[in-house]
Amino acid sequence: MDKxxxxxxxxxxxxxxxxxxxxxxxxxxWPAVAVMQWAFTLEPPFGGAAEFVGWANxxxxxxxxxxxxxxxxxxxxxxxxxxxxxxxxxxxxxxVERQLPGSGLFRFLYILPYAIAGPAAGMAFRFILxxxxxxxxxxxxxxxxxxxxxxxGSHALVLVIIIFAWKWxxxxxxxxxxxxxxxPRALTEAAAMDGAGPIRRAVDIQIPxxxxxxxxxxxxMMTEGFVGADTFGIVHxxxxxxxxxxxEVMVFRIVDEAFKxxxxxxxxxxxxxxxxxxxxFTFIQFRFIEKRVHYK
Amino acid sequence: xxxxxxxxxxxxxxxxxLGFLLLIGPFIxxxxxxxxxxxxxxxxxxxxxxxxxLLENAAAAWSRASLATALTNxxxxxxxxxxxxxxxxxxxxxAIVFFRTPLKHFFFWMVFITLMLPLEVRVVPTYAxxxxxxxxxxxxxxxxxxxxxxxxxxLLNSYAGLSLPLIATATGTFLYRQFFMTLxxxxxxxxxxxxxxxxxxxxxxxxxxxxxxxxxxxxxxxVYGWNQYLWPLLMITDPSYKTTMMSLVALLPSxxxxxxxxxxxxxxxxxxxxxxxxxxxxxxxxxxxxxxxxK
Numbered sequence: 163m164d165k166x167x168x169x170x171x172x173x174x175x176x177x178x179x180x181x182x183x184x185x186x187x188x189x190x191x192w193p194a195v196a197v198m199q200w201a202f203t204l205e206p207p208f209g210g211a212a213e214f215v216g217w218a219n220x221x222x223x224x225x226x227x228x229x230x231x232x233x234x235x236x237x238x239x240x241x242x243x244x245x246x247x248x249x250x251x252x253x254x255x256x257x258v259e260r261q262l263p264g265s266g267l268f269r270f271l272y273i274l275p276y277a278i279a280g281p282a283a284g285m286a287f288r289f290i291l292x293x294x295x296x297x298x299x300x301x302x303x304x305x306x307x308x309x310x311x312x313x314x315g316s317h318a319l320v321l322v323i324i325i326f327a328w329k330w331x332x333x334x335x336x337x338x339x340x341x342x343x344x345x346p347r348a349l350t351e352a353a354a355m356d357g358a359g360p361i362r363r364a365v366d367i368q369i370p371x372x373x374x375x376x377x378x379x380x381x382x383m384m385t386e387g388f389v390g391a392d393t394f395g396i397v398h399x400x401x402x403x404x405x406x407x408x409x410e411v412m413v414f415r416i417v418d419e420a421f422k423x424x425x426x427x428x429x430x431x432x433x434x435x436x437x438x439x440x441x442x443f444t445f446i447q448f449r450f451i452e453k454r455v456h457y458k
Numbered sequence: 459x460x461x462x463x464x465x466x467x468x469x470x471x472x473x474x475x476l477g478f479l480l481l482i483g484p485f486i487x488x489x490x491x492x493x494x495x496x497x498x499x500x501x502x503x504x505x506x507x508x509x510x511x512l513l514e515n516a517a518a519a520w521s522r523a524s525l526a527t528a529l530t531n532x533x534x535x536x537x538x539x540x541x542x543x544x545x546x547x548x549x550x551x552x553a554i555v556f557f558r559t560p561l562k563h564f565f566f567w568m569v570f571i572t573l574m575l576p577l578e579v580r581v582v583p584t585y586a587x588x589x590x591x592x593x594x595x596x597x598x599x600x601x602x603x604x605x606x607x608x609x610x611x612x613l614l615n616s617y618a619g620l621s622l623p624l625i626a627t628a629t630g631t632f633l634y635r636q637f638f639m640t641l642x643x644x645x646x647x648x649x650x651x652x653x654x655x656x657x658x659x660x661x662x663x664x665x666x667x668x669x670x671x672x673x674x675x676x677x678x679x680x681v682y683g684w685n686q687y688l689w690p691l692l693m694i695t696d697p698s699y700k701t702t703m704m705s706l707v708a709l710l711p712s713x714x715x716x717x718x719x720x721x722x723x724x725x726x727x728x729x730x731x732x733x734x735x736x737x738x739x740x741x742x743x744x745x746x747x748x749x750x751x752x753k
Contacts, residue, residue, distance in 0.1 A: 168556060168646040169656040175553035178660075179565045182546040182631070189584055189626035190572050192594050196583035250480065257473040260466075268474045270741060271482050277737040278730050279685030285706050285726050286488045289719050296487070299502040332481060333748075340749045360466045389576050395687035399706060413578050417688065420582040433579045 200430035219431035228407060229415065229432070236412040239323055240387030246327035248379055251334030252372075256364050258335075259342040269339065273332040280329055280392030284400035287325050311401065315408015318401045322409050325396050330386065334379050341375035342368060381447050385440055389413055412436050488730075492516070492723035499720040512724060519725030523705040524697075531620075532684055532702040533732070538621035539683030544675050547630030548668065552660050554631075555638040556646060569628040577623065578688060584623050585692050588613040615696040624686065630675045633750055637671050638664070674747020677740040681733045702729040 201219055203212040223229050254272055258265045275283070290296050293310045302308055311318040345368055353363050369376075387393060394413045397403060403410040403418065410418075412432065420429035486506065491499050493512035498505060519525065550569060554562050577584065587593065591611045599607050613619030641664075649659040665672075687703045694700055709725040711717050737744055 168558075168643070168650060169659075170558055171656060172559055174656055175557035175559045175565075176561065178549040178553040179561075182550045182626075182628075183565065183568060185546070185622060185626040186568065186572055186628075188591075188594065189587060189623040190575070190580075193580045193583035193587055194575060196586065197580050200583065250477070253473060254477040257470045257477070260470050262467055262470055264471075265474070268478060270738075272477060273741060273745070274485070274734060274737065275481050277681055277733040279687060279703060279733075281687050281703055281706055282685075282726050282729050283484075285709070286484060286723065286730075289491060289723060290484055290487050295500050295502065295717070295719065296491075296504050299504070303502065328481065328484065336745055336748055340745075359463070360470075389578050391576065391578060391685070391687065394578055395685075395703070398691075399687070416579070417581065421692065426582055429582050433582070436579055437575065 197430045197433050200426050201434045204427050215427075219427045220435070223428060223431045223435065228410070231407050232410045232412045232415040235319065235408070235410055236388055238319065239326070239393065239409075239411055240384050242323045243326040243330070243387045244380060244383040246323070247330040247334045247383055248376065250327065250331040251338050251379075252369075252376075254331075254335050255338035255342055256368065258339060259368075260360065272335050275329050276332045278329060280325065280395040281399035283329055284322070284325050284396045287321065287328075288400060291321055291324070311405075313405060315404070315406045318405055318409045322396050322400055325400065326387065326392060329392060330383065334383065337375055337379055338372060341372045345371045377447070381444055384443055384447070388440055388443075389436060488723050488727055491720055492727050494720050496716065496718055496720060499723070500717055511720065515720045515724035516728060518718075518721045519709060519728065522721065523708040523725055525702070525705060525725065525728055527698060528700055528702045528705040529728075529732075531617075531699055534617055535620045535686070535690070535701060536680050536683030536732075538617060539624050539686075540676055540679040542621060542625035543630045543679045544672055546625060547628070547675070548634050548665065548672075550628075550631045551634030551638055552664065555635055556656065556659075569631050572627045573629070573632075577627075581688060581692065588619050588623060588693065614693055615699050617699075619693050620686075620690060620699070620701075621683070624683065624689065629682075630679070633671055633675055633747060634668065636750055637668060641667070670743060670746065671750075673740055673743035674750070677736055677744035678747050680736050684733045705729070 200212075202214060202216060204215045204219070205212050254268075258269050258272075291298055291309070291311070293299065293302050293312065298309045302310075307313075309317060311321040349367055349371075350363050353367055358366065388411075393411055394417065397409050397411055397414045398417075401409040403414050413436070416429050416432045416436070419425050419432065423429075487504070489512075490504075490506050490508045492515055493508040493510065494505070495509070495511055498509060550565065553559075554566050554569075589612045591613055592607075592609050596607050596609070599605060613622065645663065646659060649663055654662065685703070686701070690701045690704055694704065706726070706729065709722045711719060711722060
C-alpha cells in the first residue's frame with residue numbers, strides 16, 4: 163500500500179482524514195466500547211452508578227428459552243436465505259452469461275429488487291402472499307388452512323425468508339455474473355469443442371472457477387441474514403416477531419429487549435454473543451470451506 | 459463462438475423467464491393491485507391486469523400517510539448520507555494513499571474495522587450517544603481536568619441525528635482507495651513538477667478522475683440511506699421528521715377496517731419508486747461500485 167506516497171506534508175493527511183475519523187470515533191468506536199461495558203454491568207433503572215456484575219447478564223440470557231428460540235430462528239432464516247439467494251443468483255447468472263438475444267434486458271431487470279427496502283417489500287408481500295387475497299387465496303380455497311402466516315409461526319418464517327431471498331437474489335446474481343465473465347473463454351470454448359454441453363460446462367468448469375465468489379457470497383449473505391438491516395426491517399414490519407415467537411430473529415430480540423424491555427445490559431450481552439457468533443461463522447467458513455476453494 | 463443447440467437455448471430462455479417471474483412478478487402484482495378498486499383487489503382469484511385507478515389510490519395513500527412530509531425527509535436524509543459518504547471517503551482515501559505519514563496505517567485499520575460491526579448490533583449505545591452527544595466529551599474533560607461540565611446536546615429528531623451515525627462507516631473509503639491505487643505514480647509526480655500542491659492535485663485531478671466512483675457510490679449510498687428503517691424508527695418521535703419507512707405502518711389497512719389494499723399497494727409503490735429509479739438509471743455504475751467495494 164506504499165505505492166504512491168508522494169506528498170510529504172504531515173498535517174494535511176490528518177486534516178483530510180479527520181472528519182471521517184472523528185465521526186467513526188464518536189458513532190462507532192465509542193458505542194462499540196459501550197456495548198462491551200454494558201454487557202458486564204447492570205444499569206439501575208432509576209439512575210445512579212452502574213454496578214459490575216461479571217457474567218451474570220450472560221447467564222440470564224442463556225437461561226431464557228426465548229433467547230434460544232431466537233438463535234434457532236436466526237440460524238434457519240440465515241441459512242435458508244443464503245442458500246436461496248445463491249442458488250437463484252447462480253442459475254440466473256449461468257443463463258444470462260450465455261448471451262442470447264434479450265439477455266441484456268433480463269440482466270437489467272434482475273437487479274431491480276435490490277433497490278427495494280426490506281420493510282417496503284415485506285408490506286407488499288403481506289398482500290401478495292396473504293391467505294385471504296392475492297395469490298395464495300386460490301390455493302387456500304382448495305386446501306383450507308394450507309397457508310396462513312398470521313396463524314402459524316413456521317409459515318411466517320417461510321414468508322420472511324421469501325422476502326429476504328427476493329430482495330437479495332439480484333445482489334448475488336451481480337457478483338456471480340461478474341465472476342462468470344472473468345472465466346477465460348478459451349476454457350469453455352475448448353470444452354465445447356470437445357463436445358461438452360452447457361450443463362456439463364457449468365458443472366465442470368464454470369462453477370469450480372466461481373468457487374472464490376461463491377465463498378465470498380456465503381460469508382456475506384450469512385452475515386447479512388444474521389445482522390443485516392433488512393433482517394430486522396422485514397421481521398419488524400411484516401410479522402412483528404410472531405406469531406408465537408416464530409420469526410423472532412436475534413437482532414429483533416436485541417432491539418425489543420433494549421427499547422421495549424429497557425434492559426440495556428441484557429441487550430448488550432446478546433449483542434456480544436451475536437458478534438461472537440458471526441466471528442465464529444466467518445472463521446469456520448475460512449478454515450473448512452476455503453480449503454476446498456481453488457484460487458487461480 | 460460457443461456451440462449452440464436449440465434445446466439448450468430454449469432451456470436458457472425458460473430459466474430466464476422463470477427468473478423474471480420470480481424477481482419482477484411481485485412488481486407486477488403490486489402495480490396491478492395498486493390500480494384496482496377495493497372489490498377488484500380483494501377478488502379471488504387475483505386479477506393480474508392493471509386497471510385505471512392508480513392515481514386515485516395514490517392520492518388516497520398520499521394523504522393517509524402524509525407522504526409529502528415523509529418523502530421530503532427521506533430525500534433529505536438519503537442526500538445527506540450520500541453527500542457525506544462521497545465527500546468524507548474521498549478525503550480519507552486521499553490521506554491514506556497519497557501521503558507518506560506513519561498515521562496512514564493507523565487510519566487504514568481504524569476505517570477498515572468499521573466494516574465488521576453493522577449499526578444493528580451496536581444500535582443501543584449508538585442511540586445513547588446520539589441522545590447525549592457530549593457525554594464522551596464530558597467524560598474526557600472530567601478525566602483530564604477533573605471538571606464536571608454540564609453541557610448536553612441531543613441529536614434526536616434532527617437531520618444530523620438521522621444521517622451522521624450512518625456516515626460513520628467506511629464503505630466508500632475502500633472504493634476510492636482501490637481506484638487511487640490504480641492511478642500511475644507519474645500522475646502525482648507530474649502534478650508536483652508543475653508546482654501544484656496536494657490540495658490542488660486533489661481537487662483538479664483526483665476528483666474529476668473519480669467521477670465513475672462517485673456515481674457508483676452515490677447510487678449505493680442513496681439506496682442505503684433511503685431504505686434505513688431501524689435508525690429513524692428510534693431517532694424520530696416528532697412526526698414532522700418521519701421518513702417514508704416509518705409511514706409504511708400508516709399505510710396498512712387497520713385491523714378491523716376496510717381491507718383497502720389497493721391504497722396500501724399504491725402507497726408502497728410511491729415509497730419504492732425513488733431508489734428504484736436511481737438504480738435503474740445509474741445501473742452500470744451501481745454494479746461497478748458494488749463489485750469493487752465488496753471485494
